[in-house]
Amino acid sequence: MQIGIIGVKFTGKTTLFNVITGADQPTGQGGVEPHLAVGKVPDSRLEVLTGMYAPKRTVHASIEWVDVPGFEGGAGPDGSREATRFLEHGRKVDALAQVVRCFDGGYGPSDPEGELETLALELGLADLQVVENRIERLEKEKARMGKVANLLEPPLFERLREQLENDRPLRDLELNVDEEKIITGYTFLTRKPMIVVLNHAEGEDAPAAAAETARAAGAEVVSVCAAMEEEIAQLEPEEAAEFLADLGEDEPAAHRMIRASYGALDLQSFFTVGPDECRAWTVRRGATAPEAAGRIHSDLERGFIRAETVAYDELVAAGSHAAAKAANQVRLEGKGYLVQDGDILEIRFSV
Ligand SMILES: Nc1nc2c(ncn2[C@@H]2O[C@H](COP(=O)(O)OP(=O)(O)OP(=O)(O)O)[C@@H](O)[C@H]2O)c(=O)[nH]1
Ligand SMILES: [Mg+2]
CATH class of the missing domain: 3.40.50.300 (P-loop containing nucleotide triphosphate hydrolases)
Structure with missing residues (x-):
């Protein structure tokens, strides 16, 4: 990121x-x-976990x-x-x-307000230049070939232009999946x-x-x-x-x-813990357990079986992993599980 x-x-x-x-x-x-x-x-939870496990290293x-x-x-x-x-x-x-x-x-x-206005204007103009360049190319393509390769593109770029000319950021535009796909390569600032x-x-x-x-x-x-x-x-x-x-x-x-x-960025952290390493990992909100496993290693995603999961608060309240387990707070989650911020995961896998 x-x-x-x-x-x-x-x-x-x-x-x-x-x-x-x-x-x-x-x-x-x-x-x-x-x-x-x-x-x-920075994550104070990782400091607490480090205190609990005394690992050889802590990785943020x-x-x-x-x-x-x-x-x-x-x-x-x-x-x-x-x-x-x-x-x-x-x-x-x-x-x-x-x-x-x-x-x-x-x-x-x-x-401050002037700076906000200046930035909004400059970001919009930088994007507008990209949009106008693309429109120009599409017009040339049409003149040369009789039509453009992707018929969705000209009306989409007209919409982008209109949005920017109205001093609105492109993030406010609702686009469908096909339109999203068309603009992914353009890295629009707004x-x-x-x-x-x-x-x-x-x-x-x-x-x-x-x-x-x-x-x-x-x-x-x-x-x-x-x-x-x-x-x-x-x-x-x-x-x-x-x-x-x-x-x-x-x-x-x-x-x-x-x-x-x-x-x-719509990100969250999950943790892995143990005597060697306590570590925080980044995943998007809404990520599944196999996706989270894949952050650690692609083998863990490919061979994912289950994720032994305990919420941070429950682990800390219980005082140890064993105590959390005894209190039935350690769950075995499958492929469809949506990882929650602060989850402590141990991935079971086989490749
Ligand atoms: N009084 C005060 N001075 C600050 C503060 N933050 C930064 N400065 C000073 O402002 C000057 C510019 O800081 P920089 O961090 O170089 O600013 P910049 O945004 O990177 O500047 P450019 O890269 O030239 O755009 C430096 O002399 C800083 O010490 C602040 O919170 N208060
Ligand atoms: Mg600087």
């Missing part, structure tokens, strides 16, 4: 990228190259983050748009996280899940109006103070916990940002 961090210049994207992935990219100086790094998905679920260079909205003298060029780096990701500057810093007064990260000044709240605007546009909204997250990330775990407790928080805002991203 990959998430692209996007936004106009100097909103705190690289600062957050560093916090989330442990990378050490320079901040405050822009740049034109994207950065890519993996960050673990992870997400890949792409720090897309910031851009200016608007067109240059030759009509080209910087945003369109930079947003190419956001085409292959599964979701977009827009960082919005709500702090003044040395960068002039903040304008069809991706969107997370809006309101980066506010220390000791302040994120502006409610901006949060409302972002939510109304279908985004998951989180607020952070990137500068403070940067400080917290440099503390020892105990110090960080104390610092957060003083603020009345139980976790860093960056954790909330990661979880919101997980949610926007």
